[in-house]
Amino acid sequence: MVFKCQEDSFLKEYSSKCVSCERTDGGFNVVFEDTVLFPEGGGQPSDRGWLNEHAVNVIFRQGADAIHFLEGEEQPFQVGDQVTQKVNWNRRFDHMQQHSGQHLITAIFDREFGFNTRSWWLGTDDCYVDLDAKDVSRKQLETVEQICNQLIVDCTPVNVKVYQQDDPMLKSGLTRTRGLPEDVCGPLRVVTIDGIESNMCCGTHVKNLAQLQVIKLFNVEKSKSKCLVHFLVGGRVLRKLTECYEREVQFTNLLNGGPPSHVDLIEKLQSTLKSAQKTSKKLTAELASLEAEKLNKIDPKPRFYAINRLDGNDSDFINVFARLVTLTDCFLFLTNGDESGKGQLLLLGNPKDIEQLGDNICKLLEGKGKGKGTRFNAKVSKLSAVAECHKLIEQYFSSKAD
Numbered sequence: 001m002v003f004k005c006q007e008d009s010f011l012k013e014y015s016s017k018c019v020s021c022e023r024t025d026g027g028f029n030v031v032f033e034d035t036v037l038f039p040e041g042g043g044q045p046s047d048r049g050w051l052n053e054h055a056v057n058v059i060f061r062q063g064a065d066a067i068h069f070l071e072g073e074e075q076p077f078q079v080g081d082q083v084t085q086k087v088n089w090n091r092r093f094d095h096m097q098q099h100s101g102q103h104l105i106t107a108i109f110d111r112e113f114g115f116n117t118r119s120w121w122l123g124t125d126d127c128y129v130d131l132d133a134k135d136v137s138r139k140q141l142e143t144v145e146q147i148c149n150q151l152i153v154d155c156t157p158v159n160v161k162v163y164q165q166d167d168p169m170l171k172s173g174l175t176r177t178r179g180l181p182e183d184v185c186g187p188l189r190v191v192t193i194d195g196i197e198s199n200m201c202c203g204t205h206v207k208n209l210a211q212l213q214v215i216k217l218f219n220v221e222k223s224k225s226k227c228l229v230h231f232l233v234g235g236r237v238l239r240k241l242t243e244c245y246e247r248e249v250q251f252t253n254l255l256n257g258g259p260p261s262h263v264d265l266i267e268k269l270q271s272t273l274k275s276a277q278k279t280s281k282k283l284t285a286e287l288a289s290l291e292a293e294k295l296n297k298i299d300p301k302p303r304f305y306a307i308n309r310l311d312g313n314d315s316d317f318i319n320v321f322a323r324l325v326t327l328t329d330c331f332l333f334l335t336n337g338d339e340s341g342k343g344q345l346l347l348l349g350n351p352k353d354i355e356q357l358g359d360n361i362c363k364l365l366e367g368k369g370k371g372k373g374t375r376f377n378a379k380v381s382k383l384s385a386v387a388e389c390h391k392l393i394e395q396y397f398s399s400k401a402d
Helices: 089-113 138-153 235-255 259-297 316-324 351-364 383-401
Strands: 013-024 027-032 049-051 054-056 058-062 065-071 082-087 117-122 127-131 158-163 188-193 197-200 215-222 227-233 304-309 331-337 343-348 368-372 375-380
Touching: 054 065, 089 117, 089 127, 089 138, 089 188, 089 197, 089 215, 089 227, 089 235, 138 215, 215 235, 227 235, 235 259, 259 316, 304 316, 304 383, 316 331, 316 343, 331 351, 331 383, 343 351, 351 368, 351 375, 351 383
Parallel strands: 304 331
Antiparallel strands: 013 027, 013 082, 027 065, 049 054, 049 082, 058 065, 117 127, 127 227, 158 188, 188 197, 215 227, 331 343, 343 375, 368 375
């Protein structure tokens, strides 16, 4: 069946009679004599809209029927009810632009370079075609983009015609198909971009390529089995440009320099940061060495010794300290982290003390870790409980002394 939304993709409202309304998990599946709401298919997500006052977000096809799923406990319609169907037009037109744009991009890649499209994806923010190619060069992307946008400027017509499945036109070689659902039945639609291609498709499309406004091809994502060319069409290009411009303004304010100097300024900041990190790492190691030396000189050693730092999540300090300190019977309670309370825990000491204290300290600090022998390591998320840990350790060693 060819639905009303496929006869006229620009129709925004339609009235149709309910032919079934059956309860299902979480709601009702509703079928009408016809529908202006597009059911998911051909790589295009379903429309969203309204059935009278009921919002509908899921429409799918089963054979010749379009199923409209409505959430709720109360039956929304009776068989025979005349229902007004309204399309969420912003979503519909966006999908029409992306889908027609995909047809055009696919056709030009095929015509210019012999790259067949294996599949495509229309996401909320991103679209791509999966090409049967090992790679696509920047020059090839630019060529396809230029041709597509020139066809848009030329106001190239897009026509949709309906044929019976046994029509010779469908077997003439002039009409292509990149895959139809196995349960498709009834007449078939052929979408033709004038002078470019004719392709069987169930989706909604523009009437003229000028309605696409613009096509932008972005990056090529490669893997062993895929070659994805990411693209946006029409309103999505304008939104992406707005996002980029707003980000550019933020960079200008943060970097105190205009867009032409952004890359140079960021590279300078990265260089300065690397130098500062190197210096910080060196000073941290020196400080840890001094602390370890300080503890090593204490005689007799205390029963336990704690160092708890909130100068960042880098564990260099406690690692250097643990490596340089001379272990005897002294129990070491070491933590580092930041003001959020997240960080690392390291306990060093007698295996029996580690066994008795490790899990309890880790629990107080809301951490995850384990001990083995003279060590207990954990990632923690509540360094504000360090004082409680001190009390626990003091009580433990006081009881041992008694």
